[in-house]
Structure formats: structure tokens, C-alpha cells
Amino acid sequence: MRLGYTAADVRAAEEPLLAAGAPLMARAAAGLAAVCRRELVAAHGRVAGARIAVLAGAGNNGGDALFAAAALAARGAAVTVIEALGRPHADGLAAVRAAGAQAADTGAARAALADADLVLDGILGTGARTGLPAPLADLLREWQTDTGARGVLGRTQLTIAVDVPTGVDATTGERGEVWVEADTTVTFGALKSGLLLPGGADAAGRVELVDIGLDMGDAQPRVQALDEDDIAPLFPFPRRGDHKYTRGVLGLVAGSDAYPGAAALAGVAAIATGVGMLRLVGPRRVADAVLAITPEAVAGRGRVQAWALGSGAPAEYEMRASLADARESGLPVALDAGALALVEGPLGHPAVLTPHAGELAELLGRLEPGDAPDRAAIEADPVAAATAAARATGAVVLLKGPRTVIARPDGSLVAPAPGPAALATAGTGDVLLGVLGALLATTAEHEPVPDLALVAGLAVLLHSAAGHATTHASGLPAALEARIVALRESEAGR
Ligand SMILES: NC(=O)C1=CN([C@@H]2O[C@H](COP(=O)(O)OP(=O)(O)OC[C@H]3O[C@@H](n4cnc5c(N)ncnc54)[C@H](O)[C@@H]3O)[C@@H](O)[C@H]2O)[C@@H](O)CC1
Ligand SMILES: Nc1ncnc2c1ncn2[C@@H]1O[C@H](COP(=O)(O)OP(=O)(O)O)[C@@H](O)[C@H]1O
Ligand SMILES: [K+]
Incomplete structure (x- = not known):
């Protein structure tokens, strides 16, 4: 670092x-x-x-x-x-x-x-x-x-x-x-x-x-810059004595009848990253799409350690129910795409928002009507925009782009090394949500309390590492899994 x-x-x-x-x-x-x-x-x-x-x-x-x-x-x-x-x-x-x-x-x-x-x-x-x-x-x-x-x-x-x-x-x-x-x-x-x-x-x-x-x-x-070498020290390896609930259960609210693929990408990515269990919330078609490739996932609500919400236009009432659960229990939540539309001010639980520049322009337009930057202004000065959104919401803001930057509400930043341009393809954001959700779930009960901006930085590093091995969003979870298997082997060999 x-x-x-x-x-x-x-x-x-x-x-x-x-x-x-x-x-x-x-x-x-x-x-x-x-x-x-x-x-x-x-x-x-x-x-x-x-x-x-x-x-x-x-x-x-x-x-x-x-x-x-x-x-x-x-x-x-x-x-x-x-x-x-x-x-x-x-x-x-x-x-x-x-x-x-x-x-x-x-x-x-x-x-x-x-x-x-x-x-x-x-x-x-x-x-x-x-x-x-x-x-x-x-x-x-x-x-x-x-x-x-x-x-x-x-x-x-x-x-x-x-x-x-x-x-x-x-x-x-x-x-x-x-x-x-x-x-x-x-x-x-x-x-x-x-x-x-x-x-x-x-x-x-x-x-x-x-x-x-x-x-x-x-x-x-002001900045912690992360690269490949930071993956192993930050990665939450399973601990001896863990069972699936202590390892961390992720609740995923992603996908819809129109976009079941988003749930499949996020779900497979979460499992490839490693979770105690994955719970899927959504219509039958979405659950079927995920279960067809990851039969270990479970359909329906239940107790979780973290939520990942928003990719692929999931139903608003499902996302709201999960946010209410997070507020009551203080659970960490990753909010992407459609879930960002539900953010209207400070969130009452630990959260990571994952907008791209267009989504951040919309979010800031809602939070700071009148003097919010447009997409071009955000691309020209991503740090200022991400920091403004982090201050307004109390959340960590992971602003996606060719060089992703992560802002904390206190103005400090995490800057992961950039990934390959091959990541500029539809569906890679869904994969990132799954990786991040898995990391939030598996670190939720760690002591000391995890630094969400570093957890988010680790998600970006893993996502980029997988991106180096493939040019398709659908190939990312398998590449991710290969990267993590290699990581575990090197950890075991230490
Ligand atoms: N304080 C020190 O003794 C040390 C300073 N160091 C070097 O000194 C640099 C800082 O030196 P300075 O404080 O002199 O600052 P700079 O060398 O960055 O420039 C300051 C000068 O440029 C003018 N200026 C600034 N922006 C301008 C603009 N947009 N258009 C026109 N003129 C402009 C200022 O009026 C001033 O004359 C560091 O970046 C580093 O390279 C190093 O030598 C290490 C030790
Ligand atoms: N030119 C680029 N170089 C490297 N990474 C990129 C580039 N463009 C986009 N990305 C990454 O690809 C992902 C795109 O996510 P997103 O915009 O949400 O796409 P989608 O919604 O289609 O999944 C982000 O992780 C982003 O940082
Ligand atoms: K110079």
C-alpha cells in the first residue's frame, strides 16, 4: 500500500x-x-x-x-x-x-x-x-x-x-x-x-x-493506493472453526424477469469470491437463472450478514425491505444501479455505493439539487464528486470508471490500481457487486470492524485481476475463482 x-x-x-x-x-x-x-x-x-x-x-x-x-x-x-x-x-x-x-x-x-x-x-x-x-x-x-x-x-x-x-x-x-x-x-x-x-x-x-x-x-x-500485492494481506480467508453462518451469508437482491443475467453474474461472482451462503431474493425466473449455475445458492429471505442490492432492476419493494433490515440490524449494504435511486440522504447503516459517473450525476442531482455536476464534470474531477456523495450519504462511494476511486465521508480516499479496458463491457458492474457483497458478508463480524473503503478497494483489485484473464463479463466469475484458488494455495503454503 x-x-x-x-x-x-x-x-x-x-x-x-x-x-x-x-x-x-x-x-x-x-x-x-x-x-x-x-x-x-x-x-x-x-x-x-x-x-x-x-x-x-x-x-x-x-x-x-x-x-x-x-x-x-x-x-x-x-x-x-x-x-x-x-x-x-x-x-x-x-x-x-x-x-x-x-x-x-x-x-x-x-x-x-x-x-x-x-x-x-x-x-x-x-x-x-x-x-x-x-x-x-x-x-x-x-x-x-x-x-x-x-x-x-x-x-x-x-x-x-x-x-x-x-x-x-x-x-x-x-x-x-x-x-x-x-x-x-x-x-x-x-x-x-x-x-x-x-x-x-x-x-x-x-x-x-x-x-x-x-x-x-x-x-x-489523503490516499491509500492499492495494487496486486495488497490482495493477499486484505483477503478474508476462511478461519479455522468457521461455519457457514460465521463465514458470512450474503443476501442478494439483483435481477428481474427482464434482466435475470445481472443476478446470475452477481451471484456467481459472490460464490466465486467465497461466502458462507448466498440467499437470493427475487422472482422465480431470477432464482432459476442463478440456481442453474450455482446450485448451492438458496432462494428466499433469511438471516444474512450483508446485503448487495440493485443490479438488473430488481423490485423496489424488495430492495426497501432489505434496507429496512439493514437499518434495524446495522448490516453493511452494497448499493448498485437501481438501489442508488433509493438513496435520498444519510443512510442509517454501513454502506458502499457503487455508481458509475452517470449514476453519480443522478444521485448528486437528487442530493444537492441546483449545483450538482453533470457526467462530464464528474469524469473530469471524479475525486470531488465521489467525496461530495460520501459526505452527503455517510457512505463509502466507489466511483467506477477506467480508474476507479473510493471516497470516505471524511474526505480520505482509496485508489486501487486500474483494471484492463476489457472491463468496459456490459455486466462487469454486476460482477463487482457480487464480489463486494461477498467481502462485506465475510468481514461483517470481523474484529476490529473492517474499514469498508479498504474492503471496497479489495473488491476492485479482485475484479481487475479477473479482468486480466478474460474479455467477457460472463467469464469474470470463473477467472475470479481461479485467482482466489491460487491465493488460497499461496496462503496455505506460507
Ligand atoms: N521547500 C523546499 O525547499 C523544497 C521544495 N522542493 C521543490 O519545490 C517545489 C515547490 O516549490 P515552490 O513553492 O517554489 O513552487 P513551484 O516551483 O511549484 O512554483 C511556484 C512559482 O510558480 C508561480 N506559479 C504558480 N502557479 C502558477 C501558474 N498557474 N501560472 C503562473 N505562475 C505560477 C508562483 O507564483 C511561484 O513563483 C516542489 O514541488 C519541489 O519540486 C524540493 O526542492 C524539496 C525541497
Ligand atoms: N476503460 C476501462 N478500463 C478499466 N475498467 C473499466 C473501464 N471502463 C469500465 N471499467 C470497469 O468496468 C465496470 C463497469 O461497471 P458498470 O458501468 O456498472 O457496467 P454494467 O452496469 O454494464 O455492469 C466497473 O468496474 C468499471 O470500473
Ligand atoms: K513539475
Whole structure:
């Protein structure tokens, strides 16, 4: 699990070190230069002779870039400095000039960017405000859309962002109209949360953390980023001594006569993930569709440890009855699709909502009439929308998309590694509901009380892991089961 902090918290952690005279910029620049050297050698076999274009802004971010470029120039790289946003850091500029760097005026900047083997983005870091001046925005746009030959050492141009890609908000990950798309981002002291969130994570490429001696102390991370390696530690393996009721029973209200497939996908996925028992609530046709492929499921209401509701247009009265049961007993509930339409304000029980951007637009329109974002606005800033919905409902909000993000009501976030684009196919959301429901049921009575946002993050990771093995929603449960069997075997072998 990687932890990401707000820019303000990172800057606050720098303060005591700066006051004590610690050479933070020198450490940052040394770490940055080391990554640049390694990447140049990996791509082109050498540093000497490489053309490096440095986009330098007016602040310390530019300072980091210039000192790193000075170290690379000392190793024989040909460095061109582009003054991108006012007068760059004076000492950094002096150092890079002394090492033999050239300055590029506006005309030469275009050519320097087009011809570079390595572009260093040192325009803006944690001190960025939103919006770039038009000439700079044009320069960046032109450079990044230019598909012509580049570099002198080869056709691969590397872009390394210093601390944060320019145009990305270091805390939220929100991108402005123009941003730098990096291959690698070298960040200093601590991961900035925006590098782990939708938008920023896509712009940042691979993120490398350089230790400059920062201690984040008691600062609460804004983001917990999860990847494959987090699956095994989070997974609720059956415990010795469990019986089916202690393992956890899931009540599933999904599917309808018109859409029985949704119940089949969610039901099979729940069983593949592992539950003590699956109870199906719905019409005969739905139960038959599920029982035909998972005969261990049971039709009809009964005691459960968690509810999963909403995929495939189930009857409203059935969903309402389950929500009432959850309210009375404090059971966790996963709400998808049709069930989201029943959310009108704070929920009286632990809950995870699983909207896609369109469903979230509708939900926020109901909860915050007048100033709710539309679908496009949510796609542009998913973090803000998911957090607003989490605050308004008291629930964890899992906003589905190419990069799913999970928001807690307190504003903190879980960011699972993205799954394959093959998941963009009808029915995969139903599978996710089944996985999540199973995990809610099997962790409901765990001590300490499970963190629903992490449980939701685990559901996304498992769903994505299965997605890597298949391109069809109907193939996901089997792929999921294979993944979980492998997980159990490795757990047993430990
Ligand atoms: N505090 C420190 O000593 C350290 C800072 N570090 C680096 O310094 C960076 C932060 O430095 P700064 O606080 O100087 O901030 P930045 O370098 O991000 O930029 C601040 C400068 O850009 C201007 N600016 C901001 N947004 C603008 C916009 N949209 N359009 C036009 N001008 C804009 C500001 O007025 C200011 O002059 C970090 O990201 C990191 O790279 C590292 O060297 C580690 C130590
Ligand atoms: N381009 C993409 N890349 C990766 N995952 C995606 C992409 N598009 C959608 N997904 C994932 O696929 C699932 C789609 O769910 P949903 O929109 O509810 O579909 P449905 O209702 O048809 O089942 C979500 O888990 C989402 O995160
Ligand atoms: K930068």
C-alpha cells in the first residue's frame, strides 16, 4: 500500500528541515539526476551526448530541475534551458550555465523540445495555482502532440516530471486544460496524493519517490493506493472453526424477469469470491437463472450478514425491505444501479455505493439539487464528486470508471490500481457487486470492524485481476475463482 499526502502536509513537513538548514533541494536534485541517468542509459545506453531540454519555472521546482540538469551536463549531456514561466531559480540557473547549458528563446524552445532525448518538466510543483498562461499552454500542447522524429540518440523521447507533472493538482490529481504527460515522475519526500488519483496518476506515469529526509509524523494520508500485492494481506480467508453462518451469508437482491443475467453474474461472482451462503431474493425466473449455475445458492429471505442490492432492476419493494433490515440490524449494504435511486440522504447503516459517473450525476442531482455536476464534470474531477456523495450519504462511494476511486465521508480516499479496458463491457458492474457483497458478508463480524473503503478497494483489485484473464463479463466469475484458488494455495503454503 502506498500512502499519498496533500501538498500542504508535505510542505508543512519540509518546514522544520528547511529551518534547520537541511539541503533539501540538493538532495532532491541528486535523486532526480540519478533517475535521469538511469533512464537515459536504459533507453540509449549513455548520458554523454544526450540532448536534454529543461522546462524551468520560477519556483523551487525549477530549481530542482536546473541543479539536476547541471549534474547531467557535467556528464556530457547537452542541456538547453527553456524559461517557461518567468525568471528561473537564480542559483540553479547559474549552476547549469556554469556546466555549459544553453538558453533557448521562445522560437528555439519548440525545436529544443522536439529534438530532446529527455525533457525535464520543472515548471510547477506543489506551489502551482490552476491555469497556465496561453503561450506556455500552446508550447506544451504543440510539443506533446508532435509525433515527428525526436532525439539524437534514438526515437524514444523520455519525459520526466519533477515532483508533480505541470498542469496536475498535487493534492487532488485534477488536470487543467493542458498538462504534461510524463513517463516517470520523480517526487520528493513523500508521495503527493494527486499522483495516485485519477487524472494525476495517468499523467505521472511511473512514480519514483526520492527520500530527502522528510518525516510525515502524524499527518493523515489523503490516499491509500492499492495494487496486486495488497490482495493477499486484505483477503478474508476462511478461519479455522468457521461455519457457514460465521463465514458470512450474503443476501442478494439483483435481477428481474427482464434482466435475470445481472443476478446470475452477481451471484456467481459472490460464490466465486467465497461466502458462507448466498440467499437470493427475487422472482422465480431470477432464482432459476442463478440456481442453474450455482446450485448451492438458496432462494428466499433469511438471516444474512450483508446485503448487495440493485443490479438488473430488481423490485423496489424488495430492495426497501432489505434496507429496512439493514437499518434495524446495522448490516453493511452494497448499493448498485437501481438501489442508488433509493438513496435520498444519510443512510442509517454501513454502506458502499457503487455508481458509475452517470449514476453519480443522478444521485448528486437528487442530493444537492441546483449545483450538482453533470457526467462530464464528474469524469473530469471524479475525486470531488465521489467525496461530495460520501459526505452527503455517510457512505463509502466507489466511483467506477477506467480508474476507479473510493471516497470516505471524511474526505480520505482509496485508489486501487486500474483494471484492463476489457472491463468496459456490459455486466462487469454486476460482477463487482457480487464480489463486494461477498467481502462485506465475510468481514461483517470481523474484529476490529473492517474499514469498508479498504474492503471496497479489495473488491476492485479482485475484479481487475479477473479482468486480466478474460474479455467477457460472463467469464469474470470463473477467472475470479481461479485467482482466489491460487491465493488460497499461496496462503496455505506460507
Ligand atoms: N521547500 C523546499 O525547499 C523544497 C521544495 N522542493 C521543490 O519545490 C517545489 C515547490 O516549490 P515552490 O513553492 O517554489 O513552487 P513551484 O516551483 O511549484 O512554483 C511556484 C512559482 O510558480 C508561480 N506559479 C504558480 N502557479 C502558477 C501558474 N498557474 N501560472 C503562473 N505562475 C505560477 C508562483 O507564483 C511561484 O513563483 C516542489 O514541488 C519541489 O519540486 C524540493 O526542492 C524539496 C525541497
Ligand atoms: N476503460 C476501462 N478500463 C478499466 N475498467 C473499466 C473501464 N471502463 C469500465 N471499467 C470497469 O468496468 C465496470 C463497469 O461497471 P458498470 O458501468 O456498472 O457496467 P454494467 O452496469 O454494464 O455492469 C466497473 O468496474 C468499471 O470500473
Ligand atoms: K513539475
